[in-house]
Amino acid sequence: MVEAWRIFSVAGPVLVAAIGHLVSGTVREGYMDEIFHIPQTQRYCAGEFWAWDPKITTLPGFHLLGAAWGSSLGYFLGSLGILSEEGPCSTTLLRAMNSALLIANARLLYLIHAKVQTHNHKGAQKDEHHSFLLSMCLTFFPLHFFYGFLYYTDVPSLTFILACLLATLHSRHWLAGLAGASAVAVRQTNVVWVSFILYVGILDRLRCGQGELGLAPLVELAKHACRQKWMLLQVFFPLLLVPSCFVLFVVINGGIVVGDRDAHKPVLHLAQLGYFFLFAVGGLSPALLDWRKLHGGLRRLVSSTMMCRLALGVVLSVVCTTLVRGTFAHPYLLADNRHYTFYLWRRVLQYVHVRMALVPVCGLGMLLLLESLLERCSPLWVVGYLGCTAATLVPAGLLEFRYFVVPFILAALHMPSPSRGSIFALASLFIAVDAATLYMFLYRPFYWPDGSTARFMW
Template sequence: MPEPQICLLGSRVMTGADAEPRYLRFPPPGPRAAPRKGQETSLSRAPASASPRFRDGTGTGGERGSPAAEQLRVALVPSSVFGVEALLLTGSVAFEPDIFVVVLSLLLHGRPFLLQWDPMITTLPGLYLLSVGVVKPARWIFGWSEHVVCSIGMLRFVNLLFSVGNFYLLYLLFRKVQPRHKAGSSAQRILSTLTLAVFPTLYFFNFLYYTEAGSMFFTLFAYLMCLYGNHKTSALLGFCGFMFRQTNIVWAVFCAGNVIAQKLTEAWKTELQKKKEERLPPIKGPFSEFRKILQFLLVYSMSFKNLSMLLLLTWPYILLLFLFGAFVVVNGGIVVGDRSSHEVCLHFPQLFYFFSFTLFFSFPHLLSPSKVKAFLCLVWKRRIQFFVLTVVSVFLVWKFTYVHKYLLADNRHYTFYVWRRVIQRYEIVKYLLVPVYIFAGWSITDSLKSKSVFWNLMFFICLFAVIVPQKLLEFRYFILPYVIYRLNIPLPPISRLVCELGCYAVVNFITFYIFLNKTFQWPNSQDTQRFMW
């Protein structure tokens, strides 16, 4: 029997034939044998027959990895509504976990796996290490055999824990963020928690062995600890989130920004009350509010007392940021592998895509006749400002729209069809969508008006830092900022929540039905392909 060959790509596992250009080659689990002189034990060239692939196993014809590897990544979460867990457990949908079992087997046997790092891996090994941290103690405590510990169900159990943890964290965050003085707020918080727990993009990836569930868990946990004032714990959890995905460092910065925004808001209210009592003449003219806030920030930042107070509150996050800077310097960048496909760029239209994504999934709260009417009245009232904004937006779409090769190559993902059949259908379409982008952005900002201007500033800065440098349009990148946004808007009426939940249920049913039943094959492959987010 030939040696099993595997290649880990970020949070995904690919077969040897699915990766390019290098492999990790391991002997099967068993007694450790010393390598023969000249024997390759870590990296070896891919065989000539291997088909070329891009990141995540992407290949010619739009491949992102073999179906065996894709099926392998399905993780079990509570899903009795759709009966998906029955399909996974009974084997009604075929999965081939052998490759990932080999990886975990090597880790369980204490082999120096991390010393054999493949250059195509793009993320840090948080998910792998935590999987071993769950599976290996279970083997010690219960005396289970390796066959049981590395079974399909046990491996899927890791994301089951994350998904349950995310549900509880969402509930705790709604209790902390949203006021509790309203009569119906308790039911609204519970319904909001359930709605976000089945948010289609997040819910779908809970079934796959991706980093989404773990990344979401540690980021939400860090945010919760920040809100409770446990900043050292929050920074530590932020580091754990960073180990799942490097861009999560931005949400650790957001936690620090949340603390700063709170102190700035308190000082701002004091300043406004002081001016009111002194009856000082208000600043008038265009952008008067912006000028007042800017003047306040300059005065506030000149105070050593204010800066020292903020430093004492946020030093754990600052330390984490320094560690991240050291990592970037030592590593030579944020991505740990396949850097040619993950280059940083100023992809400003990513903001527009996120606004549209948020408008689509939060339409019960953001889209209504009254909202449209209010927007049109505001446009007419401030037509010069909106004209300038439209011109700038058109310019950003014209000069800063990037099309990643994976977006054009992967015909299994919905973004492929959104791009080809909507945005790229005609050249003028991407410009005609600018008014929709502006409305979506205004509606999102309007829904956050209950938050302070400083909180909004911190949120949009972090949103910019997370998605704008990304060249690839992928809905997974929008999950975390969407959830944080959704947590912080005022609790909607129960009728809107029921509508939102019902729409999410329908979308989930359709996507899972398509994923399980509408399979297809590429001409150059006998493998079964499936549609996904």
């Protein structure tokens, strides 16, 4: 295992640096959201900390992190006499931060998966080699890998969520609180996932939620938490501080987003859950599409209590119904033909009969995903996961696959370890999509009527 990490420590940075050089050499100017993020970070690099672009919706954590990275790396390169004319916070150097975080995320994914597989008592444990292979595979997850070469919030957002989860698993709660606060400072919706990590930590501390899925375990959890409230407050105070402070921020700010509020108002976009399950069953198909899992899920459903069957039936019905009736077409989705989702909506999802045809696939995907999670996680863990996934996706009016990254990665980490064949099949799928999307982005530009260059991207 040590030898594998030694190879990755050389091959990983070389591959990432080569692709990063290709991207920055081809797309020299900031693109899409970069036209807001890069100038804002460069203002911070210049010491203009009171300057702010009102079109930016997130808190300034991402830009402060980028300014610290760009200034430090720029100073180091300047001391070697190899700093470019663009200065310390150039587009290339800022993109390099996300590329470096790709490598960091690979290590975090490995450490979390290895800990989760040994930490959870359900099922057989897998060796570290499986954790290494899966972490490499998930590093190439297309929505993660692609944005590792642009200056977007997605990669550092995932980095801090993973760091928060890992610290909580090791009972390093002050470190978890710091990582959680950083995650929220990069992207506000991460407060939901920090709250989920807090919830999982409490479940583990109280050692409850291992029984049948239903209302009774939730009631028992609430009673147990009330009895142990002072102990829980003492242990989890750093993590609890993050959502508490965020609530105060929302009250003072008058909303979640910082800028461009008119285009980012919360809506009731119920179809997002259906889209996510379709996305998950497609992205994890080599690991999920197993007859034994489907048979196990059906057997679990038949042998469960009437209340459990009723609850699952209601959830499945609601998710599938909202896929048909709960759609919302955001103006950005309809207007921006640079995103793949524009074509997905225009040619597929806008038609009711197509969405109706996807309902069985959605139901199957949900059943397979939940069955896989229940093999390793408690029913209360799964309930919390579904609730937090809904809390992050349903209020989002825009169909954006980037919003699926955190719940997708968390599901992949907590499922039973796939076979090596499944991991290689999954990695092959991811790498093929990575190659195709990078090729389209770099070498198949098109031009808008005003003469500006447009590129296809997620």
